[in-house]
Amino acid sequence: MSYDFRAVELKWQRIWKEKKRYEAKPDERKKFFITVAWPYPSGPMHVGHARTYTFPDVIARYKRLKGYNVLFPMGWHLTGSPIVGAVSRLKGGDEKFIRLVKEVYEMSDEDIQSIKEPIDYARYFIDKSDLGYKRGMESLGLSIDWSKEFTSITPTYSKEVEWQYRKFLEKDLVTVGSHPVKFCPKDNNPVTDHDLLEGEGVDIQEFFVIEYECTIEEETIFLPAATLRPETIFGVTNLWLKKNSTYVIAKVDGKQWLLSKEAARNLSYQKSIEIIREIDSSALEGKSVLNPITKESVPIICADFVQTDVATGVVGSVPAHAPYDLVALKGSIAPKSVIEVEGYSEVPARDIVRKMGIKGEEEREKLDEATRKLYRDERLKGKMIIEYRDFYGKSVEWAQKAIEEELVAMDRGTTIYEFTKKPVVCRCGTECVVKLVSDQWFIRYSDEKWKSSVREWLKDMSLIPPETRNYFSNVIDWLRDWPFTRLVGMGTKVPWAKEWIIESLSDSTIYMSYYTIADVMNNASIEVDDDFFEYIFLSRDNRWKGNEIAERAKAAFSYWYPLDYRVSALELIPNHLTFMIFHHTALFKKEHWPKGIISLGLVILEGKMMHSSSGVIYPVAQSVNDFGADVTRFYLLYSVEPWQNFDWRGAEARGIARQLQHFYDIATEIIDMKKNGEKEGNEKEHIDLWLLSTLAKKMDAYMDNMENFRTRAALQIAFYDLMNDYRWYVRRGGNDPEVLNKLLERWLTMLYPFIPHLCEELWELQGHREPISCYLEAPSIDEGSLKEESYLITLFDDIKAALQALPLEPETIYIYCIPGEEGMIDEDFLKKEFSSDVSVQPLNRISHDPKGRAKRAKKGKPALYMEGRDGAE
RNA sequence: GCGGGGGUAGCCAAGUCGGGUCAAAGGCGACAGGCUUAAGACCUGCUCCAGUAGUGGUUCGAGGGUUCAAAUCCCUUCCCCCGCACCA
Numbered sequence: 038m039s040y041d042f043r044a045v046e047l048k049w050q051r052i053w054k055e056k057k058r059y060e061a062k063p064d065e066r067k068k069f070f071i072t073v074a075w076p077y078p079s080g081p082m083h084v085g086h087a088r089t090y091t092f093p094d095v096i097a098r099y100k101r102l103k104g105y106n107v108l109f110p111m112g113w114h115l116t117g118s119p120i121v122g123a124v125s126r127l128k129g130g131d132e133k134f135i136r137l138v139k140e141v142y143e144m145s146d147e148d149i150q151s152i153k154e155p156i157d158y159a160r161y162f163i164d165k166s167d168l169g170y171k172r173g174m175e176s177l178g179l180s181i182d183w184s185k186e187f188t189s190i191t192p193t194y195s196k197e198v199e200w201q202y203r204k205f206l207e208k209d210l211v212t213v214g215s216h217p218v219k220f221c222p223k224d225n226n227p228v229t230d231h232d233l234l235e236g237e238g239v240d241i242q243e244f245f246v247i248e249y250e251c252t253i254e255e256e257t258i259f260l261p262a263a264t265l266r267p268e269t270i271f272g273v274t275n276l277w278l279k280k281n282s283t284y285v286i287a288k289v290d291g292k293q294w295l296l297s298k299e300a301a302r303n304l305s306y307q308k309s310i311e312i313i314r315e316i317d318s319s320a321l322e323g324k325s326v327l328n329p330i331t332k333e334s335v336p337i338i339c340a341d342f343v344q345t346d347v348a349t350g351v352v353g354s355v356p357a358h359a360p361y362d363l364v365a366l367k368g369s370i371a372p373k374s375v376i377e378v379e380g381y382s383e384v385p386a387r388d389i390v391r392k393m394g395i396k397g398e399e400e401r402e403k404l405d406e407a408t409r410k411l412y413r414d415e416r417l418k419g420k421m422i423i424e425y426r427d428f429y430g431k432s433v434e435w436a437q438k439a440i441e442e443e444l445v446a447m448d449r450g451t452t453i454y455e456f457t458k459k460p461v462v463c464r465c466g467t468e469c470v471v472k473l474v475s476d477q478w479f480i481r482y483s484d485e486k487w488k489s490s491v492r493e494w495l496k497d498m499s500l501i502p503p504e505t506r507n508y509f510s511n512v513i514d515w516l517r518d519w520p521f522t523r524l525v526g527m528g529t530k531v532p533w534a535k536e537w538i539i540e541s542l543s544d545s546t547i548y549m550s551y552y553t554i555a556d557v558m559n560n561a562s563i564e565v566d567d568d569f570f571e572y573i574f575l576s577r578d579n580r581w582k583g584n585e586i587a588e589r590a591k592a593a594f595s596y597w598y599p600l601d602y603r604v605s606a607l608e609l610i611p612n613h614l615t616f617m618i619f620h621h622t623a624l625f626k627k628e629h630w631p632k633g634i635i636s637l638g639l640v641i642l643e644g645k646m647m648h649s650s651s652g653v654i655y656p657v658a659q660s661v662n663d664f665g666a667d668v669t670r671f672y673l674l675y676s677v678e679p680w681q682n683f684d685w686r687g688a689e690a691r692g693i694a695r696q697l698q699h700f701y702d703i704a705t706e707i708i709d710m711k712k713n714g715e716k717e718g719n720e721k722e723h724i725d726l727w728l729l730s731t732l733a734k735k736m737d738a739y740m741d742n743m744e745n746f747r748t749r750a751a752l753q754i755a756f757y758d759l760m761n762d763y764r765w766y767v768r769r770g771g772n773d774p775e776v777l778n779k780l781l782e783r784w785l786t787m788l789y790p791f792i793p794h795l796c797e798e799l800w801e802l803q804g805h806r807e808p809i810s811c812y813l814e815a816p817s818i819d820e821g822s823l824k825e826e827s828y829l830i831t832l833f834d835d836i837k838a839a840l841q842a843l844p845l846e847p848e849t850i851y852i853y854c855i856p857g858e859e860g861m862i863d864e865d866f867l868k869k870e871f872s873s874d875v876s877v878q879p880l881n882r883i884s885h886d887p888k889g890r891a892k893r894a895k896k897g898k899p900a901l902y903m904e905g906r907d908g909a910e
Numbered sequence: 911g912c913g914g915g916g917g918u919a920g921c922c923a924a925g926u927c928g929g930g931u932c933a934a935a936g937g938c939g940a941c942a943g944g945c946u947u948a949a950g951a952c953c954u955g956c957u958c959c960a961g962u963a964g965u966g967g968u969u970c971g972a973g974g975g976u977u978c979a980a981a982u983c984c985c986u987u988c989c990c991c992c993g994c995a996c997c998a
Binding site: 039074076077079114116117118119216218219227229413416504505507508511512515516517519520521523540541542543545607608609610611612613639675676677678681682684686688689691692693695696698699702749750753757758764834835836837838839840888890893898900901902903905 | 911912913914915921922923924935936937938939950951952953955962963964965991992993994995996997998
């Protein structure tokens with residue numbers, strides 16, 4: 038009978054919803070609380086997301102089978118700028134984006150018209166669109182408790198975020214400082230990589246600026262040379278300015294600097310700059326400047342290769358170690374070596390220029406490469422060879438730091454920021470600059486005390502897969518202060534600085550705690566404050582004590598918390614997952630710190646990365662439509678373990694549909710046998726005992742895998758292994774309806790977490806009134822039947838293998854076995870299987886052995902001899 | 911550069927921690943046969959090479975080593991993927 042996946046799935050989804058099957062309330066049972074990263078609904082839900090959410094569903098369903106009271110909730114992450122950006126692109130008539138939205142996201146003109154605010158766009162992808170997340174999750178049959186749904190901008194939740202950050206302020210875990218960002222001068226806003234036309238992935242680099250004093254028209258002017266290698270200051274032979282170019286004299290943080298015109302503009306986003314007058318570089322050629330460290334006087338020289346739009350437009354020249362400088366000087370000034378490095382002569386820059394065959398300063402690509410290579414070698418292996426204080430013999434890295442400190446101390450050094458690659462262009466067409474955002478707030482993850490408490494807790498956490506432990510530990514080590522405030526996007530405002538918004542990763546670190554109380558809060562209309570959270574989370578007595586809402590929330594929190602498992606992605610370990618641990622340790626009592634983290638791998642589509650923005654996606658809605666929810670779920674879990682990367686291939690999904698259909702057919706046959714009352718209550722034969730015993734073994738293995746989240750291994754056992762066992766049973770003549778129904782009962786239970794609709798349906802057809810549960814106890818194991826059957830299977834395989842190498846049709850198969858083993862050989866079965874006569878001859882009763890094969894018989898492995906139909910062997 | 915993961919038969923992917931039972935699970939694909947009016951459905955078989963007997967040979971990125979024995983342990987080397995922070 039053809040099984041209608043969709044019809045049955047919709048039926049059960051309706052029943053689950055009507056009976057509120059997955060709404061979890063505290064009770065006397067053991068609890069299991071699992072959460073998964075809430076989606077950011079900025080586009081369609083695709084099969085990659087489907088795996089992320091199906092995996093915890095499988096675990097949740099399994100835990101329910103094991104008798105746990107399970108909470109598996111869901112919410113929506115709306116914080117941040119992409120949704121806001123999408124809406125402005127929609128409204129601004131961005132053609133490329135509108136085409137994507139229409140063709141891939143299936144938005145109609147009306148849909149687009151209806152979107153006025155960012156929240157409308159988010160809502161569209163939550164539950165309005167067929168491709169939306171909530172619909173996708175429901176169509177997959179996820180056992181989510183929707184009564185606890187909320188978003189990251191739900192007002193009461195924002196109150197919790199505010200509480201969290203005020204606590205941080207109190208505990209001195211936040212600090213204010215400055216931070217460089219990519220910035221569009223026209224939009225007057227920071228830009229993210231997604232907002233860029235050009236320059237995606239370009240980094241911001243910190244340059245050190247050395248101020249060289251110079252007297253110009255009787256004024257003291259500083260020439261700020263930007264460099265990545267301040268230690269080479271000992272080898273500076275001259276300064277470079279761009280030939281015939283307009284420079285300016287400007288007041289920068291109280292001092293007079295000479296800057297290129299472009300630099301003055303760019304740097305005005307980092308420092309206070311007041312331009313005094315312009316001056317052409319030619320007017321400065323030949324003047325000399327004072328090296329602040331060596332006190333030497335070196336000349337200013339103009340050259341073409343200087344880029345006025347990079348850094349300051351003033352460059353220190355170190356011909357011994359900088360290929361550009363060496364080439365540009367053309368030997369007019371002798372290089373001064375300051376670093377000695379293995380594999381190079383006294384003037385390393387000359388070596389590499391010769392080796393790479395660089396002819397002139399116009400060969401920029403080669404010069405850039407030479408610069409990179411030389412810098413790497415010198416930094417890694419170089420030693421300082423200058424006689425200055427204790428510098429001689431020290432590493433380049435050490436010297437760099439020492440010089441920086443010294444220059445800063447003598448007020449001749451500072452830092453500026455610059456892109457690693459230019460240009461960086463905003464979507465609006467304007468070239469971006471590096472802006473130094475002052476009064477940017479940071480979370481002080483660098484705090485050693487905080488780090489060590491996180492490290493301590495990490496030891497006790499269950500981390501899946503185990504390799505992630507190391508990863509976490511490294512992340513904790515190199516985690517720096519995190520700027521958590523933004524100027525754009527949706528989110529919660531920083532309570533003490535309302536012009537700032539708390540950015541998306543930073544407002545989602547402890548939201549799991551809110552799930553525990555979300556249903557209470559969703560149905561209450563009260564104004565909460567910090568005290569409220571102090572009371573329910575930390576049991577600090579205050580005016581909320583005795584308040585009905587607060588008491589209910591408190592009870593729910595105490596019951597559900599801590600979080601048992603957080604399900605997320607491998608790529609979130611360097612930020613979100615680690616932040617979560619940090620924040621919990623800082624805010625909650627130790628008994629409420631998260632117990633485990635499962636990090637999932639990514640999903641690719643037919644070998645390609647899926648990106649909603651590129652349109653390379655396979656939406657969940659389509660998969661469910663094409664194959665059904667159970668097939669989609671099964672397929673997402675059967676081929677690799679959750680933490681491995683998964684490649685979605687349509688051809689394989691089709692194969693699964695056939696297999697599940699087949700399973701359905703077998704199951705209904707078994708059910709019909711029972712209905713027809715065939716052979717009820719007979720004494721159990723060997724093969725019946727074998728089936729139940731092997732089933733019991735498989736159940737053990739299944740549970741061992743499920744407990745360790747190896748869903749793939751568990752599913753392989755629960756489906757394919759049992760399918761093979763079933764086939765073998767039937768092949769061996771097994772047909773006891775009672776035994777088969779027992780098998781099916783367990784089979785359905787084991788498969789239920791993976792393909793719940795199909796299992797519920799068959800469970801009902803089998804005549805059960807109650808929902809599937811508690812059928813995970815295995816039948817007893819009859820070791821004897823297992824042993825006997827495996828003897829026969831080995832024999833069967835041997836005969837098959839031998840026959841394969843022979844071109845004959847066997848007339849008689851002679852089997853020579855150790856005396857006593859003959860009882861395990863089912864002659865009738867072998868006769869039937871090989872359409873041949875079978876003669877079993879124990880070694881002490883041999884009657885026919887023309888080739889003397891009997892002597893090859895071993896314990897557990899009989900010897901064989903076969904005679905063909907034509908008389909010939 | 912730093913950190914993490916990985917390279918297994920036509921493809922995907924187990925196995926590697928705890929060497930042997932590994933020519934190496936499972937799936938997909940291909941092929942053959944069966945069942946059928948027919949089938950993209952199902953069943954059986956087969957898919958490194960050789961073979962008139964359950965076997966032999968050569969394989970697990972490359973090279974070397976340890977061992978009676980290595981896909982599995984050690985060393986060297988090549989290649990691929992991911993993260994490195996304001997992106998959710």
